[in-house]
Amino acid sequence: MNQSAPASDEQTRQTRLKLAFATLGVVYGDIGTSPLYAMREALHPVVAAGGDLRMAVLGVVSLLIWALLIVVTLKYVIMLMRADNQGEGGILSLVVLVETLLKKKGGLVLALGIIGAAFFFGDAMITPAMSVLSAVEGLSVINKGFEPVVVPLTLAILITLFVFQYKGTAGVASLFAPVTMVWFITLGVMGFIHIFDDLQIFLALNPWYGFRILVEQPGLALLVFGGVFLAVTGGEALYADMGHFGRGPIRIAWASLVLPSLVINYLGQGAFVISHPEAVENPLFLMAPGWGLIPIVILATMVTVIASQAVITGAFSIAQQAMSLGLLPRMNITHTNEEEQGQIYVGQVNWLILFGVILLVLVFQSSSNLASAYGVAVNTSMIVDSILGIIFFWKARTLPRWFAIPALIVILAIETVFGVANALKILHGGYMPVLMGSTIILLMVTWLRGRALLARKLEKESIELEGLLQSLERRSPTRVAGAAVFMQTDIRYAPSALMHNLKHNRVLHDILVFISVETTDEPRHEGDRVTARQTSLGAWIVEARFGYMEQPDVPAALRACRDLGLEVDPRHASYFLGRRVIRLSPRSAMPFWQQRIFIMLANQSSRAIEFFRIPPDRVVELGLQMSV
DSSP, X not given: OTTHHHHHHHHHHHHHHHHHHHHHHHTSHHHHTGGGTHHHHHHHHHHHHTOOHHHHHHHHHHHHHHHIIIIIIIIIIIIXXXXXXXXXXXXXXXXXXXXXXXXXXXXXXXXHHHHHXXXXXXXXXXXXXXXXXXXXXXXXXXXXXGHHHHHHHHHHHHHHHHHTGGGOSHHHHHHHHHHHHHHHHHHHHHHHHHHTTOGGGGGGGSTHHHHHHHHXXXXXXXXXXXXXXXXXXXHHHHHHTHHHXXXXXXXXXXXXXIHHHHHHHHHHHHHHHHHOGGGGGSHHHHHSOGGGHHHHHHHHHHHHHHHXXXXXXXXXXXXXHHHHTTSSOOOOEEESOSSOTTOEXXXXXXXXXXXXXXXXXXXHOSHHHHTTTXXXXXXXXXHHHHHHHHHHHHHXXXXXXXXXXXXXXXXXXXXXXXXXXXXXXXXXXXXXXXXXXXXXHHHHXXXXXXXXXXXXXXXXXXOXXXXXXXXXXXXXXXXXXXXXXXXXXXXXXXXXXXXXXXXXXXXXXXXXXEEEEEEOSSSSOOSOSEEEEEOGGGOEEEEEEEOTTSXXXXXXXXXXXXXXXXXXOTTTSEEEEEEEEEEOXXXXXXXXXXXXXXXXHHHHSOOHHHHTTOOGGGEEEEEEXXXX
């Protein structure tokens, strides 16, 4: 027994190291591409103002390093990873967690979640455009003659990436981690070599050099902060991807490779710019030796595609959670890997993001122009994370209050400064993510409000199921062989499909099953999947539960009822579904323009057949016209 324990510990350690290696290709792609543009964009305002370049470089490098240490390391790696919902992270998981602690759903917490999730989708559009464009621009460093092909080549790479999303990432995911590891090692080596260009760059480790920019030139400092923020834009991914890898592997990868490589590279870029002021145009690519420039451009392009893939996959995951929480209409979800639950494809989201990405590349044309739009969306999500984090640590006490609350308030203050800096970008392109985020917020709020009004109207017009079954027991209609499954939104009331079936067909099946699907506050439901009880007329009332990161599966829920006494073969049952057609109404509580948006969303909503994995050849749909 003593010998097996060390072997088990060794196996656990190897598993964590393998997972830590895998995180490089999924979690750290976004933050790993920041050296392509963060230093350049942070120094641009100083160069334009004609300031002291050496002091500016020391200040910018200091800000970059301390932003990584405070915003990413302290906030996400150390603190927010303790705010997990059964291992799952991300902004919507945090919303569910805080609502559970407060014992109250909706209100301010849900509003913050909607804002954060909406701007995450904006980030999912900007990150691929910014990352791939900045990498392909390396061609113009090799030869100015390549400039005309930068935008077409960027669009070709991005369109290819999105077109093949439906195949999933399993086939190429094994390449992600090795390629990204080579990238981080390359960043570290390039930075280390150029640190010796000017050893005074080590002064930047003193936070005073960053703070003095804010004290001495606050107006210029805000412009600089807008560039510095680009270095921490991948912080949200650390938290969002926690469910795939666990906090331990993510922390190991960050501390052992990612953070050291980024810090050394920024120090090297700073020393290189001090000794070669002309390199401020594109310090990372100009640091490369002549023979290494083409390989580094190719490597950078591969890494930016990987970073884009990670953000797109994150958007699919957020969309799935938003659907489960009722923030978005149902969309078709395709599982691209039978073994990996998290690998999904959401077609509507994929094409929507691609449209936004193409628009951004065509409008802004260069990564410097696009940097004006970048940051606003992520900054908003980060501020929401911090506010929800303060509420969580105040209630949950998984960290001492005297440490967690002041630390998060300081971080929130820093992120607010970043927010003001990013707000200055709004007139120069920052309006794009604000417009995108605001549109998604409008859609979510409209969907929530419309569903609530619809539910209220259905409740008024519906008949109680138990009472209806009792009256039918006294005067039973003709019964036919087989099993009929009726989907319910509320277990108390008779579904419209049942009422229409009785009205038009005047028959009932021998076996009646009324099933409702509940989304729980857990990412994956661990308790009893189903509860079932028999009532009047021999009918069964079944309640199925799925976590907010699971796709509901009605046939699987019916199979799980066998142990409870309900014998139904899901492949041979008839599924009765009510299909609502929503019409405009002058008496609605919603204005006409909002009713039109709600109707559009309802029409775009995927059919219950696909969403609940119901066999399509076993479905009977009965129509119903309604207004909200």
